[in-house]
Amino acid sequence: MRSHALRRLAMTIPTLLVISAIIFALLEFAPGDPMAQLPSTIPPDVRAEMRAALGLGQPAPVRYGMWLWQMVVVEPGIALGIVADGDTPRILSWQTRGPVMTLIAQRLPQTMIVVGSAYIIGVIAAIGLGILSARRQGSAIDRAGTGLAAMGYALPPFFTAAVLIYVFAIQLEWAPTIYDTTLHVTGWNSFAAQMRQMALPITVLSLQTTAQITRYMRAAMLDTLGQEYILAARAKGLRERTILMVHALRNSMIPVLPVIALGAPQIFAGAIITESIFGVNGVGQLLITSLSAGDLPVVQTVTVLIAVAIVLANLASDLALPWLDPRLRDA
Amino acid sequence: MLRRRVPLFGIALLAGLAAFVLIGPLIWPVAPTQMDLLARNQGATWAHPLGTDQLGRDLMARLMVGGRVSLAVGLVAMLLAVSFGTAIGVAAGMSRRLDGPLMRLTDLFLALPLLPLLLIAAALFRAPLAVRFGPEAGLFALITIAIGGTAWMGTARILRGEVRALMQRDYIRAARTIGTRAPQMIWRHILPAIAAPLGVSAALGMASAILMESALSFLGFGFAPDMPSWGRLLYEGTPHLGAYPGRALWPGALITLAALGATSLGDALRDMADPRRA
Numbered sequence: 001m002r003s004h005a006l007r008r009l010a011m012t013i014p015t016l017l018v019i020s021a022i023i024f025a026l027l028e029f030a031p032g033d034p035m036a037q038l039p040s041t042i043p044p045d046v047r048a049e050m051r052a053a054l055g056l057g058q059p060a061p062v063r064y065g066m067w068l069w070q071m072v073v074v075e076p077g078i079a080l081g082i083v084a085d086g087d088t089p090r091i092l093s094w095q096t097r098g099p100v101m102t103l104i105a106q107r108l109p110q111t112m113i114v115v116g117s118a119y120i121i122g123v124i125a126a127i128g129l130g131i132l133s134a135r136r137q138g139s140a141i142d143r144a145g146t147g148l149a150a151m152g153y154a155l156p157p158f159f160t161a162a163v164l165i166y167v168f169a170i171q172l173e174w175a176p177t178i179y180d181t182t183l184h185v186t187g188w189n190s191f192a193a194q195m196r197q198m199a200l201p202i203t204v205l206s207l208q209t210t211a212q213i214t215r216y217m218r219a220a221m222l223d224t225l226g227q228e229y230i231l232a233a234r235a236k237g238l239r240e241r242t243i244l245m246v247h248a249l250r251n252s253m254i255p256v257l258p259v260i261a262l263g264a265p266q267i268f269a270g271a272i273i274t275e276s277i278f279g280v281n282g283v284g285q286l287l288i289t290s291l292s293a294g295d296l297p298v299v300q301t302v303t304v305l306i307a308v309a310i311v312l313a314n315l316a317s318d319l320a321l322p323w324l325d326p327r328l329r330d331a
Numbered sequence: 332m333l334r335r336r337v338p339l340f341g342i343a344l345l346a347g348l349a350a351f352v353l354i355g356p357l358i359w360p361v362a363p364t365q366m367d368l369l370a371r372n373q374g375a376t377w378a379h380p381l382g383t384d385q386l387g388r389d390l391m392a393r394l395m396v397g398g399r400v401s402l403a404v405g406l407v408a409m410l411l412a413v414s415f416g417t418a419i420g421v422a423a424g425m426s427r428r429l430d431g432p433l434m435r436l437t438d439l440f441l442a443l444p445l446l447p448l449l450l451i452a453a454a455l456f457r458a459p460l461a462v463r464f465g466p467e468a469g470l471f472a473l474i475t476i477a478i479g480g481t482a483w484m485g486t487a488r489i490l491r492g493e494v495r496a497l498m499q500r501d502y503i504r505a506a507r508t509i510g511t512r513a514p515q516m517i518w519r520h521i522l523p524a525i526a527a528p529l530g531v532s533a534a535l536g537m538a539s540a541i542l543m544e545s546a547l548s549f550l551g552f553g554f555a556p557d558m559p560s561w562g563r564l565l566y567e568g569t570p571h572l573g574a575y576p577g578r579a580l581w582p583g584a585l586i587t588l589a590a591l592g593a594t595s596l597g598d599a600l601r602d603m604a605d606p607r608r609a
Binding site for chain 1: 443444445446450454455538542552568572573579580586590598
């Protein structure tokens with residue numbers, strides 16, 4: 001088992017290097033000059049200086065190496081306080097001329113609050129719904145659960161969001177249509193307002209998560225409940241609750257855990273769409289606005305960070321499975 | 332499920348949508364680009380059953396033309412993804428030497444942040460492709476190739492597993508013993524045996540290609556306003572959700588129906604291929 005974990009761990013770094021190189025190459029080979037929109041009256045030497053100021057002076061491999069150095073050594077160093085800010089060049093946004101990491105740090109809390117809590121709610125709901133519908137197969141709740149799972153794959157978040165905004169924000173006026181990120185929670189009133197504005201984006205995102213995971217959870221639970229050791233537990237006269245929550249749940253989680261772990265980084269993809277509908281100024285919106293403005297350092301850094309999250313989630317699920325499933329420990 | 336599901340529902344839904352976008356414009360011959368500034372922002376009237384947009388263009392006609400784009404992207408991107416996935420899956424399943432590298436490549440693609448990468452590709456490469464192939468063909472090629480080129484991994488993984496199991500079967504061994512060559516082996520013995528998972532992958536792939544194109548267009552990085560897909564119409568309609576909800580809800584509903592049709596077709600095909608699970 002240890003060698004398996006080590007092998008997966010050893011694969012992580014090359015994978016990340018290749019992915020970051022692919023992203024860099026995509027941005028590099030894209031035609032279009034960041035200086036193209038500047039007036040043509042600028043003298044060539046000034047233009048060259050401006051290019052150098054944007055970090056475009058060097059050839060591509062040097063710039064990739066530089067970016068990698070900044071990403072792996074400089075930025076974590078500054079974050080941990082080992083490297084003094086100002087000594088070494090950081091990854092700078094072309095738009096704000098400020099460090100990209102500062103921009104991301106400003107945006108990350110909004111994404112984590114809305115999109116992160118939506119994922120957690122969605123996963124818990126999916127596990128509960130999966131258990132319930134497998135327990136009472138063919139019942140009303142099972143049919144509702146399977147119906148939701150069938151719809152969930154086809155329902156795009158931009159459509160559910162439009163319907164929910166129309167019904168709950170415009171017709172019933174229960175929730176605002178736009179997420180107000182300047183709202184500070186200071187008391188009960190502002191807390192209630194925060195809850196109201198989080199309700200719709202969280203519903204949209206968790207509906208999708210629930211629909212996708214319920215399907216796996218129900219199938220896994222049905223499979224487990226048909227096993228003989230469950231029959232043995234029933235014959236022993238164990239309470240139904242114990243059978244479901246202790247004996248069946250753990251085994252059913254084995255095939256579901258990778259789905260949950262791999263879905264976690266997809267919340268950033270969901271964030272891109274949901275944030276742009278509700279106007280949450282999180283990481284997804286940062287990516288969209290930077291891409292529209294041609295601010296390539298921000299686009300590159302955000303995309304690579306999402307890739308890092310995907311690879312780490314993969315690794316976490318690989319490492320967690322043997323803990324859940326002892327049969328994998330000796331393999 | 333008490334009775335086996337038949338793929339009728341999915342087929343009927345997809346056929347209905349295809350008829351709407353292909354035959355619809357013959358019955359409803361209003362030009363989707365024709366502006367009528369006196370009839371801007373109208374609700375449902377006899378002249379415009381679904382109303383008009385801010386330039387007085389008929390929403391029904393725009394939905395019909397938009398559906399052609401959306402469904403064509405879904406179909407072509409799915410064909411690309413399934414061809415790639417089949418080639419890679421069959422090669423990895425048949426050859427032990429290719430198996431390692433090809434599956435490594437599949438894992439690598441699975442770890443890519445797809446939506447951000449597709450957004451980057453669609454944003455940065457649209458202008459040069461439009462210059463070379465013309466605005467419409469260039470954009471169509473860019474979007475279908477980008478979506479199809481990043482959607483083959485699921486198919487490849489499933490088919491590799493199927494082909495590996497198949498290679499142990501006696502009839503494949505017999506065919507190999509009498510010296511059947513690889514192309515004939517694939518064409519005659521392997522492809523027919525994996526037709527069922529291939530069909531499931533194709534149906535589910537079409538749904539995800541339609542949804543991916545809609546997501547790109549919805550974020551403003553997909554099709555242009557003069558060649559609107561359903562996603563683009565939804566993008567244009569969303570800001571007016573308060574005053575003219577139909578402009579966003581109709582295209583959104585059609586995207587959902589198309590994706591629902593394709594997924595339920597895929598699910599029903601899977602149930603037919605594996606009756607134990609149904």
